[in-house]
Amino acid sequence: MTAVSAPIPGIPLLELRGISKQFPGVKALDDVSFAVHPGEVHMLLGENGAGKSSLMKVLCGAYRADAGEFFHRGEKVAITSPADARKLGIAVIFQEFSLVPYLDIAQNIFLGREFRGRIPGSVDRRRMHVEARRILDLIGLELPTQTPLHTLGVAQQQMVEIAKALSQNARILVMDEPTAALSDRETERLFAMIRQLQAEGVAIIYISHRMAEVFALGDRITVLRDGRKVGSLLPREATPDELVRMMVGRSVDMSYAREFRSEFGDTVLEVKGLHSDNGISDIDLTVRAGEIVGLSGLVGAGRSEVARAIFGADAVTAGEVRVYGKLHRGGPDQAVAAGIGLIPENRKSEGLALIRSVADNLNIAALRRRFSSRVFGPRRARAIARALVDKLRIATPTTLRPVQVLSGGNQQKVVIGKWLEAESRLFIFDEPTRGIDVGAKAEIFALIDALVRDGAAVLLISSELSEIVNVCDRAYVMCQGRITGHLARHEISEEGILKLAMHHE
Amino acid sequence: MSSQIAVGNRLVVAPWRAVLARTPGVAWILGLLLLVFAATSRDFLSAGNLLNVGQQSVILLMLALPMTLIIMTEGLDISMGAVLTLAGVMLAWVMVRYGSLPLALAASLATGLAFGIVNGSLVALLKMPSFVVTLGTMGAAQGLALIVTDGQSIVGVGATVESFYSGRLAGVPLPLLLGAGSYLTCHLLLYHTRFGNYVFALGGNPEALKLAGVRADLYLIGVYALGGLMAGLAALLLTARMSSGHPTAAIGMEFDAIAAVAVGGTSFERGKGWLFGTLLGVIAVGVLRNGLNLLSVPSSAQVACIGILVILALFIDGWKERR
Numbered sequence: 001m002t003a004v005s006a007p008i009p010g011i012p013l014l015e016l017r018g019i020s021k022q023f024p025g026v027k028a029l030d031d032v033s034f035a036v037h038p039g040e041v042h043m044l045l046g047e048n049g050a051g052k053s054s055l056m057k058v059l060c061g062a063y064r065a066d067a068g069e070f071f072h073r074g075e076k077v078a079i080t081s082p083a084d085a086r087k088l089g090i091a092v093i094f095q096e097f098s099l100v101p102y103l104d105i106a107q108n109i110f111l112g113r114e115f116r117g118r119i120p121g122s123v124d125r126r127r128m129h130v131e132a133r134r135i136l137d138l139i140g141l142e143l144p145t146q147t148p149l150h151t152l153g154v155a156q157q158q159m160v161e162i163a164k165a166l167s168q169n170a171r172i173l174v175m176d177e178p179t180a181a182l183s184d185r186e187t188e189r190l191f192a193m194i195r196q197l198q199a200e201g202v203a204i205i206y207i208s209h210r211m212a213e214v215f216a217l218g219d220r221i222t223v224l225r226d227g228r229k230v231g232s233l234l235p236r237e238a239t240p241d242e243l244v245r246m247m248v249g250r251s252v253d254m255s256y257a258r259e260f261r262s263e264f265g266d267t268v269l270e271v272k273g274l275h276s277d278n279g280i281s282d283i284d285l286t287v288r289a290g291e292i293v294g295l296s297g298l299v300g301a302g303r304s305e306v307a308r309a310i311f312g313a314d315a316v317t318a319g320e321v322r323v324y325g326k327l328h329r330g331g332p333d334q335a336v337a338a339g340i341g342l343i344p345e346n347r348k349s350e351g352l353a354l355i356r357s358v359a360d361n362l363n364i365a366a367l368r369r370r371f372s373s374r375v376f377g378p379r380r381a382r383a384i385a386r387a388l389v390d391k392l393r394i395a396t397p398t399t400l401r402p403v404q405v406l407s408g409g410n411q412q413k414v415v416i417g418k419w420l421e422a423e424s425r426l427f428i429f430d431e432p433t434r435g436i437d438v439g440a441k442a443e444i445f446a447l448i449d450a451l452v453r454d455g456a457a458v459l460l461i462s463s464e465l466s467e468i469v470n471v472c473d474r475a476y477v478m479c480q481g482r483i484t485g486h487l488a489r490h491e492i493s494e495e496g497i498l499k500l501a502m503h504h505e
Numbered sequence: 506m507s508s509q510i511a512v513g514n515r516l517v518v519a520p521w522r523a524v525l526a527r528t529p530g531v532a533w534i535l536g537l538l539l540l541v542f543a544a545t546s547r548d549f550l551s552a553g554n555l556l557n558v559g560q561q562s563v564i565l566l567m568l569a570l571p572m573t574l575i576i577m578t579e580g581l582d583i584s585m586g587a588v589l590t591l592a593g594v595m596l597a598w599v600m601v602r603y604g605s606l607p608l609a610l611a612a613s614l615a616t617g618l619a620f621g622i623v624n625g626s627l628v629a630l631l632k633m634p635s636f637v638v639t640l641g642t643m644g645a646a647q648g649l650a651l652i653v654t655d656g657q658s659i660v661g662v663g664a665t666v667e668s669f670y671s672g673r674l675a676g677v678p679l680p681l682l683l684g685a686g687s688y689l690t691c692h693l694l695l696y697h698t699r700f701g702n703y704v705f706a707l708g709g710n711p712e713a714l715k716l717a718g719v720r721a722d723l724y725l726i727g728v729y730a731l732g733g734l735m736a737g738l739a740a741l742l743l744t745a746r747m748s749s750g751h752p753t754a755a756i757g758m759e760f761d762a763i764a765a766v767a768v769g770g771t772s773f774e775r776g777k778g779w780l781f782g783t784l785l786g787v788i789a790v791g792v793l794r795n796g797l798n799l800l801s802v803p804s805s806a807q808v809a810c811i812g813i814l815v816i817l818a819l820f821i822d823g824w825k826e827r828r
Contacts (some may be wrong), residue, residue: 060716062716081718082715082716082717082718083718086718094716097710097713098710098712098713098716098717099710099713100705100706100709100710100713100714100776101709101710101775101776101777102705102708102709102775102776102777102778103702103705103706103709107702107705111702111706111713111714111717111719112714112717112718112719113717114699114702116699117697121698121699121700122693122697122698122699123697123698123699123701123702125697150775150777
């Protein structure tokens with residue numbers, strides 16, 4: 001992989017040199033250097049977890065870099081707090097909105113920078129509304145500035161967020177997937193605004209997953225991968241395929257290779273035309289016994305929402321879910337009774353009762369089955385737990401240990417064990433290896449493999465493309481709440497998935 | 506963008522609908538209470554009694570106003586009744602000993618402020634749950650009040666103090682003026698100052714406030730400090746009303762205050778708060794207490810009725826939202 005670099009003449013408005021940021025267990029940013037010039041739109045590309053968000057948080061002063069230097073117009077500066085960033089004219093449009101629901105639009109735009117009234121501590125509301133109106137007109141948002149924020153839709157909130165950044169007279173504007181929630185018309189308007197800002201000499205750092213945007217707006221493209229900069233290039237030198245290759249390009253980790261079979265059992269899960277309140281639509285998928293089916297896509301594509309809808313944790317508005325051919329509807333209790341086990345993304349908050357013991361956690365989904373007399377027997381529960389601890393090789397001295405002291409990998413095994421005990425036949429894994437070290441990852445996948453060899457069906461959601469590629473018998477790819485592709489075993493590749501996930505033709 | 510215009514239109518063309526959509530829970534209940542008591546008690550609607558309700562509700566209002574702000578930040582201050590009691594006892598003690606009203610008032614305000622700052626600091630700086638913090642300071646304030654008074658009432662506060670409850674200015678009872686002043690102050694504070702904006706943000710999105718470069722923790726301390734200060738001020742009325750400092754005078758009043766805030770439509774989530782609703786909530790609680798007194802309902806049963814009132818108000822609000 002060559003890092004093509006085309007220098008732009010002149011002193012950059014902002015330059016980062018050798019920025020590193022370490023979190024426990026992860027190197028979020030590793031020696032990243034990066035520069036933006038006045039009037040330049042600099043696209044930032046990368047897979048999930050490539051370090052884009054971390055870089056953005058370093059830029060706005062929310063994170064403090066462990067190493068590296070910042071230069072503003074060639075002069076060395078420090079960015080250690082949001083106030084520092086603001087002084088340099090850096091404004092960030094966050095994806096998770098930094099808005100307050102029960103303040104109005106004007107108050108939100110000027111939060112922390114209120115115009116002062118004559119009386120100390122008071123706010124000059126009239127001036128705030130006049131200024132807010134001016135900015136809203138600029139971006140074409142026709143709402144009254146007195147509108148409380150909680151009455152706005154997501155797209156409108158995004159526009160307010162943009163207005164907030166603009167109101168800071170930012171010289172450097174950082175945008176994190178600003179079009180994710182916008183309609184085509186609003187996107188066009190945003191692009192026109194970006195071009196106008198560009199003409200005024202504002203530098204824009206634009207994070208995007210959409211290829212079309214990258215080529216429509218970008219003056220320069222920088223690709224990150226695993227916290228490192230892979231390269232910077234000009235749009236005319238780049239092709240979508242090449243960018244995808246740069247984003248992926250990881251050495252394949254074969255530590256969890258498995259034997260693939262070609263014969264599968266009956267259809268265990270059949271989903272048809274599923275819609276839910278959480279923005280997923282037209283979901284069709286099947287999982288057969290003995291099969292691991294991947295569900296891939298970028299963060300926010302709606303994968304977890306599909307899992308929650310199947311499990312009955314979110315309300316289904318249309319479509320049907322069949323388990324072993326039987327129509328399944330109702331909440332999680334019905335799902336468990338139908339033999340579905342969900343290993344959720346947020347293990348600690350949704351999968352486990354952290355301060356309870358290993359034994360309690362392992363028994364929790366099978367209480368009705370195991371204790372049909374409705375009297376809980378702690379000794380029996382411990383015996384059941386001990387058998388599972390041995391079977392899954394959960395590293396814990398006793399079954400009475402609270403799960404919170406176990407390592408991530410062992411915690412995950414407890415969640416899996418819980419569903420084994422409930423006699424689940426369909427396992428939905430949502431990011432099963434998140435926060436788990438490499439050795440334990442292989443063990444988790446060995447477990448998943450053992451499940452399907454035993455005739456269970458597995459739906460595997462993962463942001464790690466290599467996991468989908470190495471483990472799955474088939475894979476679906478999602479983008480913006482819809483399934484955009486269905487890949488057979490021999491068709492699954494990281495490039496193929498990423499193309500479908502970014503939905504570029 | 507039809508919804509956008511619809512929202513805009515509704516706000517511009519038909520503001521009464523927006524008002525109606527917000528008022529109900531508490532307004533319905535207040536109307537219902539007035540009807541019931543007007544029908545069942547002959548004395549209820551007399552001018553003297555209504556004035557009495559207003560006068561008695563002022564102390565509750567002075568607690569419920571800052572309680573609204575505290576609840577908006579997703580916190581709770583259950584020490585308010587005990588702090589009010591202690592401040593009242595301090596006021597009486599200084600008054601009897603030194604005979605100086607400014608000194609006595611200063612002691613009362615300082616007591617309230619000190620407890621408020623301690624509550625706020627523990628919540629904001631040490632990130633302790635407000636319920637636990639104020640449970641602790643509630644015990645401390647209650648204990649101190651018993652120690653200072655030795656369990657007895659402190660009598661002989663003098664006519665100057667008493668006049669704050671019974672006196673009139675330009676024909677209006679002083680407590681009502683104090684209540685109106687408190688309400689106005691809190692209204693200006695919440696809706697016209699930076700502090701007020703940040704109260705909404707502390708409950709709605711504290712992260713956004715920090716990213717805006719605001720010292721969010723200091724403002725959170727300020728919210729609790731305001732609560733203490735208002736309790737200290739309310740102590741003047743309490744002592745004036747009882748003509749003495751009594752070590753259990755306002756124990757449990759935080760219950761009425763929280764109830765009034767909840768009835769008024771302030772939510773424990775996302776910084777949703779409404780000060781006028783709290784005013785109506787206070788009046789509703791005051792009317793209920795007064796009406797039940799007129800019907801000779803024992804005070805233990807009154808507490809149960811207030812509980813039902815809270816649930817009913819939340820039920821109406823929830824029902825309207827779901828519809």
